[in-house]
Amino acid sequence: MSDERLIYLPLGGAGEIGMNCYVYGYGREGRERLIVVDLGVTFPEAETTPGVDLILPDIKWLADRADRIEAIFITHAHEDHVGALGHLWPRLKAQVYCRRFTGAIARLKMEDQGHPATAITVVEPRPDVVEAGPFRVQFVPVSHSIPESSALIIDTPVGRIVHSGDFKLDPNPVVGEPYDPEESDMVAGEGEGVKVLVCDSTNVFTPHPGRSESSIGPALRELVEGASGLVVATTFASNVARLKTLAEAGRAAGRSVCLMGRAMKRMVTAAVETGVLTDFPPTVPPEMAAEIPRGNLMLIVTGSQGERRAASAQLSRGKYLGIELKEGDTFLFSSKTIPGNERGVNRIINAYSEMGVNVVDDQTGRYHVSGHANRPDLERVHAAMKPAILIPMHGEHRHLREHARLAAAKGIASDVVTNGMMVDLTGETPEVVEYIETGRVYLDGTALVGAMDGVIRDRIRMAMNGHALITLIMDEDEAPLGDAWAELMGLPLRGRSGRLLAEVVEADLSEFLGRADTRLLANDDKMDEAVRRVVRQVAMEEVGKKPEVTVVVSRLLAG
């Protein structure tokens, strides 16, 4: 029996939705040749990551083994699959393989960070094959909410892996290849069949079969036709099929169509340049839109998730590029609000409501469909692929667990594998062989900060508790020179006593210093601790909270 093994190790995306990064390896233990599937980001939020720009997977394990990486594969161009490429590639430096449209976006990610676009190789879909050490990899077109999404067929010495990528089953996806059950059967029927299906779990809790992207066209046309003022629609910038459907609805109603927002322009340009979008209706440039009578105009804008700087938020705050919404206009969310973004989206809806704009959202499901396979679709794929093993991915723990249960109920060996769990897939059932230290890295401005470094923890503490700065000068004889000085930031001006909090703090510190003994005054650490305690106690009495305290003691040198 061979002592080579097939391993699977998710570094991101398994136990969360976002930040996808999966590793496969084959070879002797500790010497496996590796391939990486996707390098995505996830997005920060105020509660746990204030001020952070992007969140990346911690790829230390992979970077330490960069010489063993044969290739990086990117399944599609969503940020949670390709967004970290520019930031992490320098530590891996392997060749990157993807399809044409994904390649156009990946190239921009590399160039944004000053890395060579030549690291990216565009691959045609199956039957073309990328040879990557012990792996033979093919791209299988699947439907999703962005052009040229792909599943990967990863043939290994011990059998075939299908890595689903993000997908849905769409017989008529508007842009790209329709779902073809025969193709599925072929993938499953070749050679020994499918050994392992590593599968998208996003919509495992959605009980009804998914709907086709093309199914919402009629409702969108009806809505735009029935509108009288300006019509503005927002959706995910990368959903090129949706942009097309929206634009066609505008044109059908005799309106000029204008795309607004940088991300949208970037996506449509990439789609046109790579030939995935051939018959997009003509559009007018944003700077000309204001000239067109509002009843003849339709804007398609970025910002479906309430992002503060996107076009939809700008328009909700007033004039933007010469355009101002008003009574009788229509604003359509052709999108779903991702959990956690409700506040931002509602802020925009209420601002439009104040303007008298008619806001249409997706509560009814008439104007948006998901890009992920629902529960019955997943079951259909399980049945078609007949894998010996199913590993759920792309989901929070609850999604992975439910997906594993679904598979197990059909007699498929399955297990919940989360970030950092290395699993041996050589045998008939998945076996956990190691736990890798993994986690998140924050892009903070231009610096990378570890999630456990304490930098963001300090920021959260200042946001919760305020920050008191105490400066003290000690003379050559280790005695306080003058009074302590308190600068308070983010703390109430006055407390219970009615006096200025800073003054109360300073008075209490003076009193404390007056009776402190020389040994304490001469010791920096003890001084720091004692001053901190006094400040926190005074603040607690005055305003009912304990601030973060920074103490700076300057000692004049005798001389």
Place this chain on the structure above:
Amino acid sequence: MSDERLIYLPLGGAGEIGMNCYVYGYGREGRERLIVVDLGVTFPEAETTPGVDLILPDIKWLADRADRIEAIFITHAHEDHVGALGHLWPRLKAQVYCRRFTGAIARLKMEDQGHPATAITVVEPRPDVVEAGPFRVQFVPVSHSIPESSALIIDTPVGRIVHSGDFKLDPNPVVGEPYDPEESDMVAGEGEGVKVLVCDSTNVFTPHPGRSESSIGPALRELVEGASGLVVATTFASNVARLKTLAEAGRAAGRSVCLMGRAMKRMVTAAVETGVLTDFPPTVPPEMAAEIPRGNLMLIVTGSQGERRAASAQLSRGKYLGIELKEGDTFLFSSKTIPGNERGVNRIINAYSEMGVNVVDDQTGRYHVSGHANRPDLERVHAAMKPAILIPMHGEHRHLREHARLAAAKGIASDVVTNGMMVDLTGETPEVVEYIETGRVYLDGTALVGAMDGVIRDRIRMAMNGHALITLIMDEDEAPLGDAWAELMGLPLRGRSGRLLAEVVEADLSEFLGRADTRLLANDDKMDEAVRRVVRQVAMEEVGKKPEVTVVVSRLLAG
């Protein structure tokens, strides 16, 4: 013609869901006698109000006219209607009227803040009347998700106002009085009928008729009966009817029932003491729960919104009061996730998923019903009350606008009136007569902070940008004594150069001070500005972000 007028002025709750506070007045302009309906709070969140404990309406307008206030009425005991009573009552000092159960909770709110519980008068429902200056006020029992909710009939010299409070139409509410259409007709039929309906707008976008609290009993019983391990259910602590339904489901399945969480205990105690809850199943105290075999136990716990300190979150983190959830147990959310709380709730669900607990949420609508009237219910009330004027309240702008449209479509005079808009209701249509400066006040620890005071803004800035503290000592000749000292909080340790950021900042400051002229060095404001600029520039180059900067310059006196 009389020169007296009837006015309506919302100070909270109109243009938001939460923080309800409505003012009615009657009399000569500027001398109206006033009544206040509800004094509620709203809850802070990390993005806009980090570290804040509670958000209260700014009642300055009302406090300045405290001598004109006849009475305060509280419609029901939810936090967004009574939560601010203890904090704001000292500035109003009027007598507070409410029903028995609400009174029990209101008394606790007063006592918590050290105010006299005698300020609270418990009132029986209609036909009892509270005379309050020119107003005659009656409490009308309505169904809601807390006991003894009330609408108010406010009879004025120019006609009847019905202030709906929060309500639903429930023919079988489990606890409290059922909805009685005949009572509605009577309210509408007395005297001249209803002049103004001021009406709950929360569920105006929900297209189907509301469901009765009693309708979920069978599904809950079935769920608990089918469970094998420990069953834990969470709901809003104040939903006493739901607690009862849940407890009965537990008892029917032969389980001992235990209520866990301080808020839940407080609510049930108040409900039992005031006689609204007479036949609650027997419960076991939390400290005994761990003794009972898990298959024979059902916990009903606080924390349906994912609150970090509530019982549901405690249990999701491990052992709590001796109880630990495990594989095969069931956790039920008999509640809706309020928009904005999704992240916290999902965090708990995923933690339970990791434990192998079977989490049941309300996606299907089987285990929770709303406490507010849906769109068809609102239409039914409009039709029954036949008001001349409808003023939508208790809603974000989008809800108020939709509700006003709904009324207008039926020929009822209606307008969107938001916080701070004073409306004259004397005539046949509402007329805006004044805009009052209003807003929010934050309870921060024990201090009250104005939303515009800049305190919270500073905290948010520190959370986003980090905080750099620079201390400098200038000698008797206005020359720097030693080097500048930089303390950084919430900033990356190292930047682009690979050196410690604090050291780079200090080096650049030393260089700057070395070439600064004496006029600058002698001027505190100019020094502050210049040092700040240097620090922000260095940080931008090194880590790509500009921190908040506090500069402390200590000047030694010549002597």
